[in-house]
Amino acid sequence: MMDVTVFLQIAWSSIAGSSFYVLVAVAFALYLKVTTYWNFAQAAQIGIAFYLLYALVRVLAWPAWAALGATFVVVAGFGLALEAWGMRVLRRRNSPHLTYFIFTFMVAQFAGFLLMLLGGTEPRSLVASLFMPGFLVAGVSVTAWDVEAIIVTLVLLGGIALLLSGTAAGERILAVSDNRQLAEFYGISAERTYMLASIVCAVPIVAGVWLFGTRTTFLPTTGLDLLLIATVATILGGVGSVIGAGVAALALGLMRGFSVFVVPSIWENALVYFALVLAVVFLPRGFGGLWTSLLARRRAARMSQAAATARASEAA
Amino acid sequence: MGNAPRITRRTLGGLALGAAALAAPARLARAQQPPLRFGVLLPMTGRAAFFGNDQIAATSWALERINAAGGVAGRRLEMVTIDSQADPQTGINGATRLATVDRVPLFFVSWSAVVNAVAPVANRERVLQISSGATAPGIARLGEYVFTMYPLADVEGIAAATWHVRSMNRRRAGVLYINNESGIDGARVYRDAFQAAGGQVVAYEAYDPRATDFTGVLLRLRTANPDILWIQGDVPEIPALVSQARRLGLNQTVATTSIGQNNRVLEQLGPAAEGLLVTSLAPGPQDRPAVGAYIEEWRRRESRQPNGLPFTQYFYDAAFVAASLFGWTLQRNLPPSGENMRRALVEHGPFDLPLTGELRIDVAEGRHTVRKPVYVLQVRDGAFRPHATIGV
Numbered sequence: 001m002m003d004v005t006v007f008l009q010i011a012w013s014s015i016a017g018s019s020f021y022v023l024v025a026v027a028f029a030l031y032l033k034v035t036t037y038w039n040f041a042q043a044a045q046i047g048i049a050f051y052l053l054y055a056l057v058r059v060l061a062w063p064a065w066a067a068l069g070a071t072f073v074v075v076a077g078f079g080l081a082l083e084a085w086g087m088r089v090l091r092r093r094n095s096p097h098l099t100y101f102i103f104t105f106m107v108a109q110f111a112g113f114l115l116m117l118l119g120g121t122e123p124r125s126l127v128a129s130l131f132m133p134g135f136l137v138a139g140v141s142v143t144a145w146d147v148e149a150i151i152v153t154l155v156l157l158g159g160i161a162l163l164l165s166g167t168a169a170g171e172r173i174l175a176v177s178d179n180r181q182l183a184e185f186y187g188i189s190a191e192r193t194y195m196l197a198s199i200v201c202a203v204p205i206v207a208g209v210w211l212f213g214t215r216t217t218f219l220p221t222t223g224l225d226l227l228l229i230a231t232v233a234t235i236l237g238g239v240g241s242v243i244g245a246g247v248a249a250l251a252l253g254l255m256r257g258f259s260v261f262v263v264p265s266i267w268e269n270a271l272v273y274f275a276l277v278l279a280v281v282f283l284p285r286g287f288g289g290l291w292t293s294l295l296a297r298r299r300a301a302r303m304s305q306a307a308a309t310a311r312a313s314e315a316a
Numbered sequence: 317m318g319n320a321p322r323i324t325r326r327t328l329g330g331l332a333l334g335a336a337a338l339a340a341p342a343r344l345a346r347a348q349q350p351p352l353r354f355g356v357l358l359p360m361t362g363r364a365a366f367f368g369n370d371q372i373a374a375t376s377w378a379l380e381r382i383n384a385a386g387g388v389a390g391r392r393l394e395m396v397t398i399d400s401q402a403d404p405q406t407g408i409n410g411a412t413r414l415a416t417v418d419r420v421p422l423f424f425v426s427w428s429a430v431v432n433a434v435a436p437v438a439n440r441e442r443v444l445q446i447s448s449g450a451t452a453p454g455i456a457r458l459g460e461y462v463f464t465m466y467p468l469a470d471v472e473g474i475a476a477a478t479w480h481v482r483s484m485n486r487r488r489a490g491v492l493y494i495n496n497e498s499g500i501d502g503a504r505v506y507r508d509a510f511q512a513a514g515g516q517v518v519a520y521e522a523y524d525p526r527a528t529d530f531t532g533v534l535l536r537l538r539t540a541n542p543d544i545l546w547i548q549g550d551v552p553e554i555p556a557l558v559s560q561a562r563r564l565g566l567n568q569t570v571a572t573t574s575i576g577q578n579n580r581v582l583e584q585l586g587p588a589a590e591g592l593l594v595t596s597l598a599p600g601p602q603d604r605p606a607v608g609a610y611i612e613e614w615r616r617r618e619s620r621q622p623n624g625l626p627f628t629q630y631f632y633d634a635a636f637v638a639a640s641l642f643g644w645t646l647q648r649n650l651p652p653s654g655e656n657m658r659r660a661l662v663e664h665g666p667f668d669l670p671l672t673g674e675l676r677i678d679v680a681e682g683r684h685t686v687r688k689p690v691y692v693l694q695v696r697d698g699a700f701r702p703h704a705t706i707g708v
Binding site for chain 1 (some may be wrong): 361362363365366369495500521522523524526527528529531532533535536539551552553555556559562563564565580583584585586587588623
């Protein structure tokens, strides 16, 4: 049954449908890269972002741009508050990594229950109707949401890449993530850099929540569900690789989309986690690590070839 | 007759006052007796809480009504609510607490996975467990203390599948089910019944409860070209499933269980909801006027309709079942223990309940079920409208 149109439809829908996973995975991996902590409190930021957007857009009828701006300020503010009164305190106490994990997980759970009390437990969406009429492109059904999701994701990923590689702030983030002590030796404040990273992470989180909420329904527990995928993507992409996490989230989306043609749909989840088990066993540094080691091997091969050529020419 | 003492109004008033004075201590004594308590184990937090909280609200309103009318033989009837999170392990902890700490002789519970998980606790502690919303067919065989007042999936699934084949003349069904206990069991019942009625199940696909994109399974269904699509799913995913199906060109009739009878589904689907068929295991306002008043009460108190109207009707009536069972034991001067509540249920006979009508629980060992008519509703002009009633 897999003809070209079906193949293209699944590929297109999976790519568009992975957009919010990609954005959340990038936020999760970026924070991890800079601070080396698994920040599950981002699930709280996801929940806050959704319910605030819901209140502003659906209840108060704010325009989308204003609601997104206000939500970014609140979510970034929450991230800064968490840094100042949570993570910094743990760092001062030299707490082990497990403490950060437990602390952020508890914050996420607490926020989830709080949002449940404040926002109710019904599934909600950011649009009045989830029905999106599509138009056909070469037999593939495309919706305006698909196009918006792909463009927003590409623009934000490009923006984050530009920030990291082409600005002084990005250099500070990379310096601290590479070697905190050395960066501080050169006068870069690690604490301020962590704050900056929290603000940057709020951008893909808010955008990801907007895309999620305009496509499907959100529950107070959805934040942790999204972060579970982000965690898997971060491991698959290679811990420390922001782009790797984004690519892995996209790959997971494609794998889920196409898996129904390989295994019965009831096995779809098992397949995803089996892939994760394989990755952890055989690719402990993820696809990012595999890519890095491939590049290193290629470089080493080139160098040894150059050395052999030099020895041969010397001998000649 | 001429010598008979004349009973004047004054005499009558005096007699009435005297009787009231004599009865007052007895009433006072009953009122001072501890309340009669039963348990309710439902999700108050988590993914299913929007259903669970509305079911608890329905039970509490029924209790208000019962207690306003004098309670059970003058004693207040109260419920102890415990959050199950629709999670089996949390449910076991909750049931254990109800049985051993709160010491209730009876509790109502829903969600198939939880009903299954807590059944050993009920049987071991000899506490009567009544399922009021779960549908897994295996609930009929969970032990001597476990009963259901809600029809199991075999009632709904068999009635719907048979009706789709025989009355709607559908011959090729595509079945899409949520990958959990309720979905797997319910879909199997529908598939078997559809085939037994002479139809063919051309696609049988599961989906992950956390999925947001269903393109793959929907395209498999589209390729199989069914003439009806049966969704054995849950409320959060149904709008996304149906809207994505329509976008991908699946324009067949879509039918789903009573789970789909939810105004959120209508709101979130918008025009794509038109024509959607849902089954319901409880009568609507057109079948029973009290249901209309009940829906009006929701509008008055909460400014909305309940989530999962039929399920809340059963939980409303659960309080009346509890009242009847406690009343039965008190009438016979039996202590309201779990054993006696079970005995009451077995010997009680049919219940006449305000919102769901007559309830006859089959108490024969190994088939603790109930039979109810199945109502079919269709979305027309943005609302669920009565479409057909399938008899027992």
